[in-house]
Amino acid sequence: MKPERLEPVPFRGGGFAPRMSRAGGAVALLGLIALWQAATSILHVSPLFMPSPLAIAAALYQLVVHGDLLSQVGVSVLRILAGWSLGVVAGLALGLGMGLFSFARSAGFSIVSALFPIPKIALLPLMILWFGIGEGSKVATIALGVFFPTAISAASGVDSVPRNLIRMAQSFGLPFGDIVRKVVLPGALPSILAGFRISSSIALLLVVSAEMIGAEKGIGAFVLQAGNLMQTDQLLAGVVVLSLIGLVVARAIGALEARLIDWR
């Protein structure tokens, strides 16, 4: 039977495909800052309560040019670098061991699951008892905070290496060390780098916390002191610097990922 009339088939496959635009993102961000600027001047918000973006920028400029903000940042960055490196090296060693050897796996998983939930900043007083109020305790706290997520990401990275790739390497007679170096490590790399993202933000969090609790120098101490002196513009200038550090680190890890795991 022939139908009377053919209707056009309506399109119903649209949507569910959001796209990112750099320009759009920049506009939104600048818009937010402009809104903030406008709000502070129109509503006459006390700069003590909430300074305008321009005031913060001015404070930042003053602090960088005439103050010692950069050296404060330098102190914090050194602490992060030291603690993060120590934690990453130890965490990678444990995590890879957990992925490769039965003993390390059983021991590692029980130890990690017992200690991972501890908020590491709670151990700062203990670290101060052990390593003194100086650099040692802060570096140790950061290292501890970084150690566990690194171990977990390395172990799960090794676990995620397809079993058949390892069997393939065995079937071609590759020795153990070669299999680890050429198959397991590259296969675990995406997970390890994802772990770096987490551990670097933990390191930033911990350095600020530790410096707020007991330090003369460092960006955390600076922010706390600005708050105590009700220098809100300087306080927020410090926060801006912190977010810039976070941004730079995230970018660096992104670049590392683009270089090292472009095969995905």
Place this chain on the structure above:
Amino acid sequence: MAEIALDGVSHRFGALDVLVDVSFSVGAGEIAAIVGPSGCGKSTLLSIAGGLLQPSAGSVRAGGFPAASLNPLTFVFQDFALLPWRDVAGNVALALEHRALSPHETKTIVADVLARTGLSDFAAALPKQLSGGMRQRVGLARALAVRPAVLLMDEPLSALDSQTRDLLMDDLSRLLEDGDMSVLYVTHNLDEAVRLADRAIVFSRRPGRIRAISQAPVPRAKRRDPAHAETLARWRADLWDMIRGEAAEAERETVAERAP
């Protein structure tokens, strides 16, 4: 002359009997197709044959390998098993790097096998840039690079679409022609068995036992000769007769296992 012999091989995974008392041997230059319903233990058998899995009982022995063979027992995998972070040449080189070869020798071997598998133009490509057929060519090139005495192939073509499979079957039969490799070729595709094998070893459903060993009625060199088409079609039908009942039975068992 290379030979591989399985003697009374049985295997169980926990409570699951997978292989029962499997014995056969494959001589030099011979291609044996292992056919059987899915889940009957073909992959398990191949892993055992290549020393990747220890059988619950029985033994595998092999010998008579040419001195030039770098890796006498060599696998070609169904899912290709390529390192996604290495390019084509690097994936082939992986099989050679730990051998006592000079960098120049390695390079020469890699270039040679890439040429033989039609991959010369793709030496620098990453696996993700290749089609399935090309990826399995890399798997083949890697296997040929180590000059295997016994080639263990686990459904090498079943991840490919049927056109690619036909193309690769031609290449495979050409590559297996020269040299006196013994080949254990696992497949559930009877066309591949009929095209490539000297013998078909037919398995029952799980637990897999040898149901029959069937000699090819036409020598390998004459498989494409239309004069033999009918004979080969009959062989295929015979093989299918042996498998059909088992396959249907295995299918029903799978359904029963999955039912709540």
